[in-house]
Amino acid sequence: MALGHAIMTALLEDDLSGYELARDFETSLGFFWQASHQQIYQELRKLSDKHWLSKREVSQRGKPNKIVYGMTRAGREALAEWVFGSTRTQAAKDDLLVKLYNLDSSNAGHLAGEITARREDMMRRLYLYEKIRRRHYSLPETLPTRRKGVYLALTMGIAQGEQFLAWCDEALELLATVTAESG
């Protein structure tokens, strides 16, 4: 049940509503664990049924009411326990790579286009990552402990992203020779 744990992780330091969680996920934990708002709302209900989260309704000026969730003691304990459990190596699933197994002269152009699009996505993401690093993680040695962990996750994202850009360039080069041959 890792989505639940990801949500609790996001709630470690701030109480948030489902909407806020869904929005924040897009620019932080969601880099490493994506989830849709439907999933988040469902999971929040489950977690509060288990009393791992508490909830309270908050009235707002100029906006609909929201339901704000916060970690309970039991939630913190469950999360800490989960961290101590063991995870198996992540199952990779990337259909772009499966598609590459189908490369032929008729689809090489299309695949090059897909790679180009992904490359651009990754550029945007790297820009975000770097912005976050500059703002909040420029001196990793001096960070409080938890933030060092977040820093490492960010570092991972950056390194993988840069590697991906380099791979895209290599792939596009090879694909160009395929399309050229096909006339």
Add this chain to the structure above:
Amino acid sequence: MALGHAIMTALLEDDLSGYELARDFETSLGFFWQASHQQIYQELRKLSDKHWLSKREVSQRGKPNKIVYGMTRAGREALAEWVFGSTRTQAAKDDLLVKLYNLDSSNAGHLAGEITARREDMMRRLYLYEKIRRRHYSLPETLPTRRKGVYLALTMGIAQGEQFLAWCDEALELLATVTAESG
């Protein structure tokens, strides 16, 4: 329905039984799209119900009978069409990174252990990748088109894997300072 497409991709050049597919997945396409044997058997039934795969029973000496699946014309068409569709950027899901967001002095040692284990997994996988590369992909320019695509997927796996090893080293170094501080 990407699992179905991954299976059909594996059947592009050879007819295979469910058992053989499940086994082969572990050392080729499964690097990029993992699946259990239960999933594979279920999906094979669906695909043959749709007439995207044909099946025939094969008797063997010294082994139980097997059901061998092969691509139909309709299957090839459906697969080719799928390749031309667009995929969205892959949703990352890695609970090790979520766990890192929970770093504190009490779990730093455990997390370092998890990273070490993953590092070893990756070393083993890289060894496999390199073996495959040396054996079958040492001269990428001269490969037939489809194999060039497979080569690119392999290249991706290798580059990402090497990057991951480097990240692990960096992470372990930083984690060591955390555990040291905590006494």
Add this chain to the structure above:
DNA sequence: GTTTATTATGCAAAACATTGCATATCAATA
């Protein structure tokens, strides 16, 4: 004042994945 965008939450169905079990053939070994 009507439309559009943002904030906010959710249901229901379908698709997909995991877990645990169940079965059966044949070869080799103890």
Add this chain to the structure above:
DNA sequence: TATTGATATGCAATGTTTTGCATAATAAAC
């Protein structure tokens, strides 16, 4: 001849994720 291991296939239950739809409050723009 009983057990173990590899081969071979599958069901059922549960859990997770995606997809499509639905609702509603308020602010801002037109």
